[in-house]
Amino acid sequence: MSTTIRTNCPRDCYDGCGIVVELRDNAQPRVLGDPTHPVSRGRLCSKCAIAYNGVWQDSSARLTHPMRRVGKKGRAAFERISWDEALHEIASKLHRIIDTQGPEAVLHTHYSGTLSLIAYQFPNRFFNYLGASEVDPDSICNAAGHVAWHLLYGNSVMGFDPRTIKDASCLLVWGANPSHSAPHAHEYWLTEASAKIVVIDPLQTDTAKAADLHLQLRPGSDAALAFGLLHVLQSMGVFDSEFIDSCTVGADEIMPTIKRCDPQWTSEQTGVPIESIIEAARLYAAGPAMLWCGQALQRQPSGGNIMRSVGLLPAMTGNVGKPGTGFCYLNYTPAFAGIDLDALAGAELRAQAGKKISHMDLAPRLVDANEIKALFSWNTNPLASAPRQKELRAAFERENLFTVVVDCFPTDTTAYADMVLPAASFLEFDDMTFSYFHLHMGAQAKVSEPMGESLPNQEIFRRLAKAMGYTQAELFEDDTALLNNMMSQMNPGFDFDGLKQRGHFYITTEPLPMHAERVFETPSGKIEIASNKAQAMGLPRIPQATVDARPRDGRLRLLSPASKWRLNDSYGNDPHIIEQSGPATVHVSPNDARTANVKDGDKVRLRNDTGAIELIARIDPSLLDGTALSYKGRWPSLESNACNLNFVHTARKADMGDSTSVHATEVILEPV
Ligand SMILES: Nc1nc2c(c(=O)[nH]1)N[C@H]1C(S)=C(S)[C@@H](COP(=O)(O)OP(=O)(O)OC[C@H]3O[C@@H](n4cnc5c(=O)[nH]c(N)nc54)[C@H](O)[C@@H]3O)O[C@H]1N2
Ligand SMILES: Nc1nc2c(c(=O)[nH]1)N[C@H]1C(S)=C(S)[C@@H](COP(=O)(O)OP(=O)(O)OC[C@H]3O[C@@H](n4cnc5c(=O)[nH]c(N)nc54)[C@H](O)[C@@H]3O)O[C@H]1N2
Ligand code: SF4
Ligand SMILES: [Mo]
Numbered sequence: 215m216s217t218t219i220r221t222n223c224p225r226d227c228y229d230g231c232g233i234v235v236e237l238r239d240n241a242q243p244r245v246l247g248d249p250t251h252p253v254s255r256g257r258l259c260s261k262c263a264i265a266y267n268g269v270w271q272d273s274s275a276r277l278t279h280p281m282r283r284v285g286k287k288g289r290a291a292f293e294r295i296s297w298d299e300a301l302h303e304i305a306s307k308l309h310r311i312i313d314t315q316g317p318e319a320v321l322h323t324h325y326s327g328t329l330s331l332i333a334y335q336f337p338n339r340f341f342n343y344l345g346a347s348e349v350d351p352d353s354i355c356n357a358a359g360h361v362a363w364h365l366l367y368g369n370s371v372m373g374f375d376p377r378t379i380k381d382a383s384c385l386l387v388w389g390a391n392p393s394h395s396a397p398h399a400h401e402y403w404l405t406e407a408s409a410k411i412v413v414i415d416p417l418q419t420d421t422a423k424a425a426d427l428h429l430q431l432r433p434g435s436d437a438a439l440a441f442g443l444l445h446v447l448q449s450m451g452v453f454d455s456e457f458i459d460s461c462t463v464g465a466d467e468i469m470p471t472i473k474r475c476d477p478q479w480t481s482e483q484t485g486v487p488i489e490s491i492i493e494a495a496r497l498y499a500a501g502p503a504m505l506w507c508g509q510a511l512q513r514q515p516s517g518g519n520i521m522r523s524v525g526l527l528p529a530m531t532g533n534v535g536k537p538g539t540g541f542c543y544l545n546y547t548p549a550f551a552g553i554d555l556d557a558l559a560g561a562e563l564r565a566q567a568g569k570k571i572s573h574m575d576l577a578p579r580l581v582d583a584n585e586i587k588a589l590f591s592w593n594t595n596p597l598a599s600a601p602r603q604k605e606l607r608a609a610f611e612r613e614n615l616f617t618v619v620v621d622c623f624p625t626d627t628t629a630y631a632d633m634v635l636p637a638a639s640f641l642e643f644d645d646m647t648f649s650y651f652h653l654h655m656g657a658q659a660k661v662s663e664p665m666g667e668s669l670p671n672q673e674i675f676r677r678l679a680k681a682m683g684y685t686q687a688e689l690f691e692d693d694t695a696l697l698n699n700m701m702s703q704m705n706p707g708f709d710f711d712g713l714k715q716r717g718h719f720y721i722t723t724e725p726l727p728m729h730a731e732r733v734f735e736t737p738s739g740k741i742e743i744a745s746n747k748a749q750a751m752g753l754p755r756i757p758q759a760t761v762d763a764r765p766r767d768g769r770l771r772l773l774s775p776a777s778k779w780r781l782n783d784s785y786g787n788d789p790h791i792i793e794q795s796g797p798a799t800v801h802v803s804p805n806d807a808r809t810a811n812v813k814d815g816d817k818v819r820l821r822n823d824t825g826a827i828e829l830i831a832r833i834d835p836s837l838l839d840g841t842a843l844s845y846k847g848r849w850p851s852l853e854s855n856a857c858n859l860n861f862v863h864t865a866r867k868a869d870m871g872d873s874t875s876v877h878a879t880e881v882i883l884e885p886v
Pocket of ligand 2: 326389390394396417509510776777782846877
């Protein structure tokens with residue numbers, strides 16, 4: 215006998231797939247794709263198909279009870295304790311720290327383990343009420359882009375509705391690799407579009423290979439390319455003067471730069487052939503045209519400027535607010551659906567604005583024994599994902615730093631905890647999911663009991679609030695009330711049980727028009743090509759046609775984008791995934807390999823002032839000279855040299871948002 219339950223994938227992924235779980239007598243549940251789901255159409259990506267039927271359901275791989283450290287930090291030596299003991303010990307430590315140093319000495323860091331709304335947002339209520347300091351989550355991923363889109367359009371989370379592609383004649387995919395990061399959008403959405411697809415990426419990704427046109431530019435040269443395209447568009451006479459006059463400010467200030475960036479100059483700056491620049495402009499000019507900017511695009515030293523420059527294309531050509539047009543960075547689907555995310559995270563519980571620390575500053579700030587006394591890391595694995603891995607480990611070793619880590623698995627980060635708390639997985643509690651690209655919401659349905667003594671994030675922090683002696687009602691709101699409240703805010707005409715039966719729903723039946731009313735949330739209410747606000751922030755008033763300096767002294771610019779086999783660092787511990795994806799490799803061009811005296815299959819070292827890491831070389835003719843590729847997401851503790859790429863990630867900040875510029879990491883390649 216078997217029955218099935220519908221649920222949805224809550225990972226940090228554009229697709230937001232539907233799942234069907236088959237419950238079978240005396241056998242492990244089988245996690246499969248939901249055939250009724252419009253994005254994934256019955257299939258999961260390869261990594262989830264493996265890991266959801268692998269480590270996620272393997273009690274020997276999961277954390278199943280609270281644990282207290284017994285050995286040296288980093289050694290992962292723990293003893294099992296009860297929840298009561300764990301929570302009371304944490305509460306008494308926190309009270310002591312708050313009484314002597316104030317709540318700001320408590321720091322929490324969290325990010326993208328699960329994006330299901332309650333598990334992702336609710337624990338923030340606890341930290342907001344407490345008045346803790348926070349590591350700015352987006353500073354490791356996409357903060358520069360958010361700042362840039364805000365300056366230009368006043369909003370960074372209102373993109374296009376992907377369904378509107380039916381009205382488009384062209385789509386630019388700029389600095390995103392859906393063949394890895396949105397595999398079903400790559401497989402169906404892109405291939406079924408009648409629009410011409412132009413991919414702008416330094417790598418020949420599978421999405422680039424399948425596109426009508428691929429502009430293989432040098433990394434960090436995107437602003438120059440944007441201006442080059444604008445130059446051609448202007449000379450073709452396709453600037454939309456009515457739109458520019460009524461909806462933008464500062465177009466006259468940007469014109470001299472556009473006039474200067476002719477195709478010859480642009481080609482020299484970017485490495486893209488003149489004909490390709492003209493062809494891309496021609497395809498975009500045919501309009502209506504859409505622009506999808508990936509998150510990699512802004513992980514550059516000039517990432518904010520790049521986003522502001524690329525964002526000029528829709529503004530100058532009027533590709534805004536009409537079917538088949540627009541620009542997408544992310545869609546804040548739950549907010550469009552009516553969910554009050556600030557309330558879910560308890561933003562109003564915070565008496566005063568707490569300290570925000572960038573991931574780029576985490577290691578040096580944490581090492582300082584006077585500033586941070588307690589660290590909570592939940593829903594994130596910083597000792598795999600964050601920069602300056604060596605320094606960060608040293609910071610986590612500080613004996614007078616009280617560290618609590620909440621995860622489903624024992625990770626590189628839990629190894630340094632004083633207290634490890636086991637989190638239930640998405641198969642083990644009800645919650646709400648969404649896609650940050652497609653405009654649908656989904657039910658996360660409980661399929662089985664939490665493994666061992668594990669608990670959902672939200673329940674852990676309810677219990678901790680109780681142990682602290684807090685009585686504020688919002689800290690104890692239960693999941694049923696939270697889910698009912700979200701359903702009534704969205705008001706789709708059915709309740710959470712109805713959503714569970716359906717699996718998912720689109721927040722509108724027809725494509726949602728974005729920016730149709732042509733009002734923008736900038737100070738002027740218009741698209742701010744020239745921005746006083748930027749100037750006040752110490753940034754240029756207008757976007758600049760600059761390119762990043764090329765690496766010096768034979769160094770390579772190391773790109774470490776999304777891997778097909780891992781979701782950030784999640785799944786890095788699944789044995790089948792480890793087997794499928796093979797050893798850690800770095801791809802380099804034949805010229806760079808020759809210069810470094812490296813052959814295919816050689817063991818090589820990548821090093822810089824921050825650290826060194828050893829991998830296997832792959833000579834790849836599709837790589838541009840001066841560029842190296844190695845995918846993110848491996849677990850340091852499972853590597854032969856006990857570190858991953860973030861060992862050489864220098865934590866240099868982008869120009870905006872104190873954000874990462876990881877794709878500009880420079881390394882020296884040498885044989886081992
Ligand atoms: N070199 C390099 N580094 C990068 C990037 C890059 O491009 N290159 N990309 C960066 C980006 S874009 C991001 S977003 C970050 C992401 O970095 P992280 O936020 O660290 O993401 P993950 O590595 O997937 O870690 C998430 C952790 O959450 C756990 N988890 C899953 N579900 C739950 C749950 O329900 N509760 C709890 N408590 N834990 C759960 C998982 O087991 C996993 O250990 O990495 C960044 N790091
Ligand atoms: N399978 C899988 N899916 C994922 C993730 C994962 O780890 N694995 N991570 C998730 C997360 S947290 C995020 S933030 C997203 C990220 O997903 P994306 O937005 O797609 O970003 P990345 O994978 O970092 O890089 C995408 C492409 O940008 C290119 N790129 C790098 N530098 C430049 C540049 O200077 N200019 C241009 N034009 N392109 C450049 C890279 O070569 C790469 O092909 O994916 C999500 N989905
Ligand atoms: S990670 Fe992405 S592609 Fe894979 S099942 Fe989840 S939503 Fe789908
Ligand atoms: Mo991310």
